[in-house]
Amino acid sequence: MIDKQKRKRIFYVPGMISLIFIPLFCLVHFYKTDVFKVYRLINVGLPAPDNNIFEELHIGNLRKYKIFNYNSNEFEEGKKLDKLRFSLRKLKNENDTINGVKIHLGKKMTYGVYVQVLNIFADEGIEIYIPHKDDFWVFMKPKRKPDASIKPLKVFSCGYVAANKDLWAQEAQEAERKYVLSLYRNNWIIFLGYFGLVILNLFALVKFNKNR
Numbered sequence: 001m002i003d004k005q006k007r008k009r010i011f012y013v014p015g016m017i018s019l020i021f022i023p024l025f026c027l028v029h030f031y032k033t034d035v036f037k038v039y040r041l042i043n044v045g046l047p048a049p050d051n052n053i054f055e056e057l058h059i060g061n062l063r064k065y066k067i068f069n070y071n072s073n074e075f076e077e078g079k080k081l082d083k084l085r086f087s088l089r090k091l092k093n094e095n096d097t098i099n100g101v102k103i104h105l106g107k108k109m110t111y112g113v114y115v116q117v118l119n120i121f122a123d124e125g126i127e128i129y130i131p132h133k134d135d136f137w138v139f140m141k142p143k144r145k146p147d148a149s150i151k152p153l154k155v156f157s158c159g160y161v162a163a164n165k166d167l168w169a170q171e172a173q174e175a176e177r178k179y180v181l182s183l184y185r186n187n188w189i190i191f192l193g194y195f196g197l198v199i200l201n202l203f204a205l206v207k208f209n210k211n212r
Helices: 002-010 016-032 078-093 111-123 159-186 188-211
Strands: 064-070 099-105 129-132 135-138
Touching (some): 064 078, 078 099, 099 111, 159 188
């Protein structure tokens, strides 16, 4: 038992786990969960308060709706959010004009779930989603049959937009790079202190093993 305890002490310095492994584990976790991702904005179109489009078009009876209820945070509702994504993707791929999706937002639902729902709409390319009170109503519109008498429109891109598209993309990348650099510059003392503690810990480990 004494030999085993001595061997354990030789390969461990107090504080090694908290100074080296825990911060590295946190960094890996942060990168995997997109903690450092820069969020900007989401374009959302909402009807005017006096707009009665829901009642005029009888949206509630327009389709056979599959209902999703959300009444918690985005972590507890993660599985149901995945099911919502799958249902919307299937609805769009099949261009289902018989069924639809109704999303009910409960009183205990967090703002994060609301944002996740909007993200799913954007990711899946959902064009029609009607907010009404505490619900979102999603359905597909029928595709128009091709008419030979209607000539296809020729679309022209604005010369200014086309000429500056690459420039704007470069400016966006440069802005993101400057943002990341500013984080390192503003918190350089934290990184310096961390690496200093790691180096001291390694020296202590080597010295400790030599003495043993």
